[in-house]
Amino acid sequence: MPAIGPESCDLFENAMIDNHQTTLVTGVAGFIGFHIARSLLDKGDRVIGIDNLNPYYDISLKKARLEQIISHHNLTFYHKDINDLGALKKIFSQHHIDKVCNLAAQAGVRYSIQNPFTYQESNIRGFLNLLEMARQFPIKNFVFASSSSVYGNNKKLPFAVEDSVDTPISLYGVTKRTNELMAYAYSHLFKIPLTGLRYFTVYGPWGRPDMALFLFTRSILDGRPIDIYNFGKMKRDFTYIDDIADGTISALNTPFSYEIFNLGNSKTEELMELIKIIQEELGVEAKKNFLPLQPGDVPETYANIEKTKKMLGFNPKTSLRTGIRKFLAWYKDYYKIG
Numbered sequence: 001m002p003a004i005g006p007e008s009c010d011l012f013e014n015a016m017i018d019n020h021q022t023t024l025v026t027g028v029a030g031f032i033g034f035h036i037a038r039s040l041l042d043k044g045d046r047v048i049g050i051d052n053l054n055p056y057y058d059i060s061l062k063k064a065r066l067e068q069i070i071s072h073h074n075l076t077f078y079h080k081d082i083n084d085l086g087a088l089k090k091i092f093s094q095h096h097i098d099k100v101c102n103l104a105a106q107a108g109v110r111y112s113i114q115n116p117f118t119y120q121e122s123n124i125r126g127f128l129n130l131l132e133m134a135r136q137f138p139i140k141n142f143v144f145a146s147s148s149s150v151y152g153n154n155k156k157l158p159f160a161v162e163d164s165v166d167t168p169i170s171l172y173g174v175t176k177r178t179n180e181l182m183a184y185a186y187s188h189l190f191k192i193p194l195t196g197l198r199y200f201t202v203y204g205p206w207g208r209p210d211m212a213l214f215l216f217t218r219s220i221l222d223g224r225p226i227d228i229y230n231f232g233k234m235k236r237d238f239t240y241i242d243d244i245a246d247g248t249i250s251a252l253n254t255p256f257s258y259e260i261f262n263l264g265n266s267k268t269e270e271l272m273e274l275i276k277i278i279q280e281e282l283g284v285e286a287k288k289n290f291l292p293l294q295p296g297d298v299p300e301t302y303a304n305i306e307k308t309k310k311m312l313g314f315n316p317k318t319s320l321r322t323g324i325r326k327f328l329a330w331y332k333d334y335y336k337i338g
């Protein structure tokens with residue numbers, strides 16, 4: 001297994017076979033990017049992965065995800081930033097890339113209030129760089145991560161792609177909506193097939209340490225209180241990672257001139273239900289710290305997925321309890337909790 005460090009993992013060139021599609025997955029060391037890359041590799045496709053391994057959260061988790069796939073002969077990994085246009089040009093010149101799956105971004109609603117410029121860099125500039133690459137190099141499809149955050153304070157439930165998204169309430173949501181608008185213009189001007197996927201609260205094994213399920217699990221196991229915002233009056237459409245990977249790969253295989261889809265479970269769950277299931281599965285009662293709603297946060301998300309079902313054959317299958325069980329099994333194994 002090659003060591004994966006910022007210095008040593010500049011480039012992993014592995015042997016490749018020629019009769020499969022090649023997908024560029026940006027953010028490949030991230031939660032969703034890792035799962036999608038692994039599914040594509042399992043299907044026999046080639047993956048060019050890019051990630052800047054930034055320290056937004058524990059880099060060792062990003063490296064551990066990479067270690068799961070790095071030795072695959074169909075993966076080529078570049079430790080690069082999507083803001084580096086020169087590096088992108090080199091990668092697009094060296095490889096025949098059929099599809100782009102852009103997942104690299106600065107994620108997180110709350111962090112965007114304290115650190116706005118990192119959102120502009122990765123989410124706007126980095127995205128523009130990739131659009132420019134798709135303009136210069138012929139590709140068959142370009143799929144990118146948008147977010148349920150574009151709906152902001154939309155009061156109409158469930159959220160449908162036809163709903164107005166002119167009132168996002170976080171800079172993160174603004175950058176994701178901006179991506180959708182940039183994609184529309186590029187698809188119109190340069191005939192690049194572009195599809196945006198509005199992900200709804202994705203969770204599962206290898207998940208993100210800044211998200212509720214991970215934070216709650218860690219605090220409960222450490223005996224520390226969990227922070228429960230809006231005094232528990234929150235609802236989220238939690239969507240299991242395998243369902244997200246299936247929907248994303250279906251989008252990669254189905255080029256449209258321009259489309260936006262919701263990828264959610266289409267079942268909105270009370271935050272207190274999530275906590276109840278974690279407590280039951282761990283057999284530990286959480287110490288609870290009830291707090292007001294955080295700026296930028298919305299009280300409820302709920303995806304209307306009729307269009308996604310019809311046009312992408314999307315069919316999320318994983319219940320919240322099953323998904324939490326799988327997450328907890330991974331968490332205990334990864335952190336060696338007896």
Ligand SMILES: NC(=O)c1ccc[n+]([C@@H]2O[C@H](COP(=O)([O-])OP(=O)(O)OC[C@H]3O[C@@H](n4cnc5c(N)ncnc54)[C@H](O)[C@@H]3O)[C@@H](O)[C@H]2O)c1
Nearest residue numbers: 027029030031032052054081082104105122145199201202
């Ligand atoms: N997880 C969710 O619930 C959720 C919901 C809605 C949208 N999304 C979107 O899905 C995508 C993936 O999210 P995730 O949960 O896997 O997040 P993540 O933070 O785990 O993954 C993002 C990866 O991108 C990399 N990255 C960030 N900026 C980069 C840059 N400039 N150049 C190269 N690499 C860079 C990071 O190092 C990280 O490994 C993001 O675009 C996110 O905004 C996620």
